Amino acid sequence: MSNTPHEPTNSPSDAAPEVRPLNFIEQIVEQDNAGGKWGVWADGPAKGLAKVQTRFPPEPNGYLHLGHAKSICLNYGLAQKYGGKFNLRFDDTNPAKEEQEYVDAIKDDVRWLTSAFGGSFDSGPNAGGLYFASDYFGKMYEYAVALIKTGHAYVCELSAEEVAKRRGNPSVPATSPFRDRPASESLKLFDEMRRGVHADGSMTLRAKIDLASPNFNLRDPVLYRILHEHHHNTGDAWCIYAMYDWAHGIEDSLENVTHSICTLEFENHKPLYDWFMRAINDAVEVEGKRGASKLGAGSTSIGGSGPVGTEGRVVWHSQQIEFAKFKPTYTLLSKRNLLKMVQEKFVSGWDDPRMPTLRGVRRRGYPASALRAVCEDVGVTKVESVIDVTRIENAVRDVLNRTAPRAMSVLRPVKVVIENWPAGHVEMLDFVIMPEDSNAAEGGNAKPAQTRKIPFSGTLFIEQEDFMEVAPKKYFRLAIGQEVRLRWAYFIKAISVVKDASGNITQINATYDPATKGGDAPAGPNGEPARKVKGTLHWVSAEHAVDAEVRLFDRLFKTEEPGKATGEWKDDLNPNSLEVVRAKIDPHLTSAKVGDTFQFERLGYFRVDEDSKPGAMVFNRTVTLKDDWAKQVGKS
RNA sequence: UGGGGAUUGGUGUAACGGUAGCACGACUGACUCUGACUCAGUUAGUCAAGGUUCAAAUCCUUGAUCCCCAGCCA
Incomplete structure (x- = not known):
């Protein structure tokens, strides 16, 4: 191909490849990088490159679903795009709800999904590693003690019911009779809480912020509650457990997370996130002046000659950024309800191919790369939008058309x-x-x-x-x-x-x-x-065809937003979401293995299911082919 | 009734005071040994009303609608 110099340079062959405009988070990252806000990587292959550290922080109390896929792709995608790192961090601060089973499943799901990026949390150039909030319990406790010492927190002996009663309303402030007790007294009680002297629910550690704040999160939120529960990771070492707001910023800080990305409902928590980090910085500085350097910045400092944290202080203070959740039509995506669907046997399990769980869609045959493509396609904004499920299906078709024999x-x-x-x-x-x-x-x-x-x-x-x-x-x-x-x-x-x-x-x-x-x-x-x-x-x-079971799936719900009309999603369940047929298959397919996906010509894409046994194959229909004829017939 | 967010074709998303663009869908047609794929074309939008400006999706004012917040959940 020769280029004639007289021709304009914007012919298709030499035009710059079409680039997607930056989403608002990428814009923030690029501004931060340009301004040197987070410093640079001190060593490793990215040495000298502006630091971008992200994380995916699931609570191990359920299985990952399509909504989590957006967060994983966003965070991993950012790390990859800017040569940074991605951490998988379990936010395991509530042993009453969390289990090892979920930890294992989540690790597996994240590995699967991020394979679409050619890596994972523990392999590839963007692997930041595996972390547990429970590994930071000691540091969280130290910081809490420092907060008490500096007058930022106190032990409150109100019961949960009392706190709720005294919460006030937008125009009436909350109250607590324990707010002004001396730090020495709180210190003593907090130590007792930790040692197991007190019963569950008898007292909490609360931050001293603003009982009259219109933002209820700032009305002296609880930092620690007493929970005599066995923890999947720390066993019985602790009987007090940090609340989300107290724990999360510290987790981010300890991992030097630059951009702490979460969903929109945490917008109201951001003032608290920032308040805690400033309070910790205050406390650490005070301790430093006293010469008691136990709380020294240590691993939490940025170090080197770079800038120090967003607030110009000692302890790393990540930036929380909120984005809108992924909400597909005809789909339910809350762990609580998904759990109910499993428990009440509306589906065969978390990995039922009709489930919007990562395990479910994987078993159904959705490729990880298709999920990545959808997430890329719908973008990242703060607008609470609804995604047509057919977009996911189209992305699946698009991948499978290119890859399925x-x-x-x-x-x-x-x-x-x-x-x-x-x-x-x-x-x-x-x-x-x-x-x-x-x-x-x-x-x-x-x-x-x-x-x-x-x-x-x-x-x-x-x-x-x-x-x-x-x-x-x-x-x-x-x-x-x-x-x-x-x-x-x-x-x-x-x-x-x-x-x-x-x-x-x-x-x-x-x-x-x-x-x-x-x-x-x-x-x-x-x-x-x-x-x-x-x-x-x-x-x-x-005479050559082989009998096989083929499972045909339809959407689990009949309405775009299950439960919207009556408030009860069970009213919208599709009674015909599963149809099983005895099919006659190509004899060649009997050598296929679990996970293999084929296009059955003119019908759709089909994946060999885990239930297959020698001589009794089971296929899942991943998705049909588009069907113009069916559309025409439907119209007339 | 307090606070925090959001509002651009059917859907998703750009435009950051200077031509409202892209993708998906839908519709037409072409191609086709998958009524698939691919290709070409068409379609349709700035929440409302005022104001500032030569010029407003963008700035200002007022209003509307939707989402989130009073767990010792995350």
């Missing part, structure tokens, strides 16, 4: 007998596994189509809906007297049907044209154009 299987079989086929004869025909990639073809990189052999005989199965005795207008499929192509095989024409007592078609009798072998009619002897046919059907040879 083709096969032919018949979901709802009806027998076809080729009357003029030589009795007992079996012919092996070429079947194209992967069509040429038309995208690649444009770039001149078309990979030649690969083929394998499939058996053809005089008795076949085709799809019931591919035959009608009388073809309506625009029906291109098989009908009496109407000729169609059997994919990669022959043209056939239906002659007659056999019906059972109740009028159901049990057999179609047809004839084939031997001259159309491979699926094309020859040109006429005098160069006349070859005979064309409008329809092409998928098929399997009856």
Whole structure:
């Protein structure tokens, strides 16, 4: 390709690749990087590069779902884009709800999803590592003591009910009779709380902020509650546990997180997040002056010659940024309700292929890269938007179309007998596994189509809906007297049907044209154009086909926003979200392994399910192919 | 009734005082040995009303609608 110098330089071939505009978080990151706000990486391959440290902080009290996928992709994507690090951090501060089972599942899910970025939290250039809030319990306790000493916190002996009663309202301030007790007294009680002297619920450590604040989060929030619970990580070492607001900023600080990204409902918590970090900085400075350097910045300082934290202080103070959740239509995405669906057996488990959990969609056959693509596609904003689920399905189709080998299987079989086929004869025909990639073809990189052999005989199965005795207008499929192509095989024409007592078609009798072998009619002897046919059907040879179970999924809910109308999502459950059929599949598929995904031509994408056993395969329909004909039929 | 957010075609998202653009969908058509894929075209929008300005999606005022907040959950 030669470029003529006279031509404008914006021809498609040399135009700059179309770049997506930066989302608002990327804009913040780039401004921070340009201003040197967070300093640079001190060592490692990114040495000298502006520091970008993100994290995904799940609570291990449930399974990850599509909503979490957006957060993971955002945080991992940022780390990757700016040469930074991504941490997986378990926010395990409430042992009453958390379990090891969830920790293991979440690690596995994050690994799976981030494989779409070519890495994970513990592998690849952006691996920041695995962390637990519970590893920081000691530091959190030290900081809490420092806050008490500096008059920023006190032990409150009000019961939960009393606190609620005294919470006040927008115009009436809250109250606590313990607010002004001396620090020495709080210190003593807090120590007792820690040592297990006091019962659950008998007292809390509260921050001394503003009982009259219109933001209720600032009305002296609880830092610690007493919980005599066994913790999956720390066992029985603690019986007081930090609350989210107290714990989270410290976790971010200890990991030198630069951008602490969370969802919109935490916007009201940001003043508290920042208040705590300033209070800790105050306390640490005071301690430093006293010469008691136990609280010294240590690992939490940025160090080196770079700037020091957002507030110009000693202890790292991350920046909280909020974005809108991922909310697909026809889907429920709250851990509480998903748990209920599992417990009340509306689904078979957390990994039911109809579930919007990462495990569910993975089992169904959604590729991680498709999820990444959707997240990229919908963008990141503070607008609470609703995403059409079909966008996810389209992203899945887009990936699978490029990656899934083709096969032919018949979901709802009806027998076809080729009357003029030589009795007992079996012919092996070429079947194209992967069509040429038309995208690649444009770039001149078309990979030649690969083929394998499939058996053809005089008795076949085709799809019931591919035959009608009388073809309506625009029906291109098989009908009496109407000729169609059997994919990669022959043209056939239906002659007659056999019906059972109740009028159901049990057999179609047809004839084939031997001259159309491979699926094309020859040109006429005098160069006349070859005979064309409008329809092409998928098929399997009856004596070779293998029986298999195929699970067809529909959406779990009938309405775009489950529960919107009545307040109860159970009212909107789709009773027909699962259909199981006995299909006739290509014998070649019996060698497929769990997780393998195929396109069953003209039907959709299908993944071999974990329930498969030798000789009894089970396929999940991941998603159908788009179907213009069904759309037309639906309209009329 | 207090505080915090948000509002651009059907949906998602750009435009940061200077031509309202992109993607998805939908619709037409082309192509096709998958009614798929691909390709071409069409469609349709600044929450409302005032104001500032040569010029407003963008700035100001007033209002509307939606979301979040009074857990010892995260």
